Amino acid sequence: MLISLCMTICGCGGGSSTTAALSTPAGVADFTTLDLGALANYANPVLPAYYDATISAQDNTPLDNAVTNKVATLGRVLFYDKRMSINDSISCSSCHQQATGFDDPLQFSVGFSGAAFTTAHAMRLGNVRYYQPGSMFWNKRAASVELQASQPIQHPVEMGYVSSVGGITALIAKMNASSYYPDLFAFAFGDASITELRIQQALAQFERAMISTNSRWDTAYAQVFSATANNRGLGTTLPGFTAQEDRGRQLFVGGPNNGGAGCAACHQPPTFALAANSKSNGLDAGETVVFKAPSLKNVALSKAFMHDGRFATLEEVVEHYNSGIKLGPALDTNRLAPNGVPLRLNLTADDKAALVAFLKTLTDTTLTSDAKFGNPFKK
Numbered sequence: 397m398l399i400s401l402c403m404t405i406c407g408c409g410g411g412s413s414t415t416a417a418l419s420t421p422a423g424v425a426d427f428t429t430l431d432l433g434a435l436a437n438y439a440n441p442v443l444p445a446y447y448d449a450t451i452s453a454q455d456n457t458p459l460d461n462a463v464t465n466k467v468a469t470l471g472r473v474l475f476y477d478k479r480m481s482i483n484d485s486i487s488c489s490s491c492h493q494q495a496t497g498f499d500d501p502l503q504f505s506v507g508f509s510g511a512a513f514t515t516a517h518a519m520r521l522g523n524v525r526y527y528q529p530g531s532m533f534w535n536k537r538a539a540s541v542e543l544q545a546s547q548p549i550q551h552p553v554e555m556g557y558v559s560s561v562g563g564i565t566a567l568i569a570k571m572n573a574s575s576y577y578p579d580l581f582a583f584a585f586g587d588a589s590i591t592e593l594r595i596q597q598a599l600a601q602f603e604r605a606m607i608s609t610n611s612r613w614d615t616a617y618a619q620v621f622s623a624t625a626n627n628r629g630l631g632t633t634l635p636g637f638t639a640q641e642d643r644g645r646q647l648f649v650g651g652p653n654n655g656g657a658g659c660a661a662c663h664q665p666p667t668f669a670l671a672a673n674s675k676s677n678g679l680d681a682g683e684t685v686v687f688k689a690p691s692l693k694n695v696a697l698s699k700a701f702m703h704d705g706r707f708a709t710l711e712e713v714v715e716h717y718n719s720g721i722k723l724g725p726a727l728d729t730n731r732l733a734p735n736g737v738p739l740r741l742n743l744t745a746d747d748k749a750a751l752v753a754f755l756k757t758l759t760d761t762t763l764t765s766d767a768k769f770g771n772p773f774k775k
């Protein structure tokens with residue numbers, strides 16, 4: 397009776413803008429542009445046909461943290477919130493910028509102090525869920541996307557919640573006192589309890605939602621893919637590619653014993669995430685660390701390449717693979733010539749340029765501009 401009276405008086409029965417405003421708590425609406433009554437779709441992305449069972453087998457999503465729209469939305473807030481650093485100065489997004497494929501244009505990233513720098517180059521985050529082993533960082537020291545998420549927060553250079561200032565416990569106290577996190581955690585998890593595990597889960601869900609399927613390469617490959625074709629159609633000439641780009645594709649996919657450069661054996665299409673069993677790529681003689689790489693999607697938007705950002709251009713990267721591979725215990729055997737010396741590709745100048753042209757076809761501006769991966773904060 398009361399309800400129908402109200403609806404008669406206000407004329408608000410089911411009006412969508414009113415419903416949305418009502419479902420977003422005031423504190424959340426005050427700080428963010430989120431509409432909790434109309435969440436973005438993170439959980440069920442429309443994937444191309446070539447993201448079939450073969451590719452979902454590479455997905456590192458754990459059974460207890462499948463992506464949901466509510467929790468990923470919370471993850472978006474956490475990812476962009478400068479209050480997640482000790483002096484409210486930087487967020488995850490400061491070093492993982494959407495416009496550059498969630499990379500940092502700087503070789504080394506500036507931490508919360510504004511004066512100290514990381515000692516490794518930041519990593520792009522697109523297709524992070526398709527690195528099958530799930531281990532994170534260049535040297536794989538974090539076992540999962542979830543476990544990785546606490547580390548920048550507690551890092552003495554990055555976000556500064558080191559144990560001497562109270563660690564994550566101090567951060568959680570700050571979040572509990574905020575006017576939006578208790579409501580957001582209740583919305584996402586069913587109760588307002590803020591825990592390190594929930595922070596990890598939410599950030600991981602947001603990151604795993606960052607799937608890249610809209611590069612020029614994707615558009616072209618969609619037209620030739622067949623699950624039953626030889627090598628799933630990866631060896632097929634791509635429609636809409638220039639001759640140079642298609643030559644680059646041929647070199648990237650083909651093995652060194654077939655006149656190719658063998659890149660795809662480690663950087664696996666269609667995700668271009670690194671293969672599970674890939675070892676290092678011979679940057680330094682005597683290297684013992686087995687490094688991983690982020691997906692090569694959007695690599696042409698990066699400004700520094702490899703774990704220490706030592707190369708400033710893709711041309712330098714290709715020249716490394718052409719003539720610079722060095723021996724060491726961590727070197728992948730696929731970078732060795734049959735006589736055990738480091739592989740030399742002996743590419744022509746045209747072929748090197750073709751590989752670079754191919755890498756540029758992996759740029760996905762949908763991922764770098766999609767509002768659901770952008771900053772939700774008003775202030």
Ligand code: HEC
Nearest residue numbers: 487488491505506507514516517518519532533534548554
């Ligand atoms: C001050 C800059 C900075 C901040 C802030 C930062 N990162 Fe990073 N991130 C990096 C760097 C540098 C690396 C590579 C570090 C390494 O491997 O030693 C990295 C690596 C990663 C990786 C590994 C990706 C992979 O493929 O292995 C993930 C995931 C990640 N960061 C997520 C986050 C999240 C989530 C936050 C916020 C909680 C965050 N980062 C905050 C600089 C930063």
Ligand code: HEC
Nearest residue numbers: 657658659662674676677687688689701702703713717728
């Ligand atoms: C043996 C496996 C392997 C092969 C083969 C391989 N790579 Fe890599 N690639 C890696 C690893 C591992 C890294 C990261 C190395 C590091 O930073 O220590 C990497 C890094 C890169 C990067 C820089 C990524 C970034 O985010 O900074 C590019 C670009 C790249 N590779 C392109 C290629 C191309 C082109 C080829 C073929 C000529 C190729 N790779 C062949 C394993 C491989």
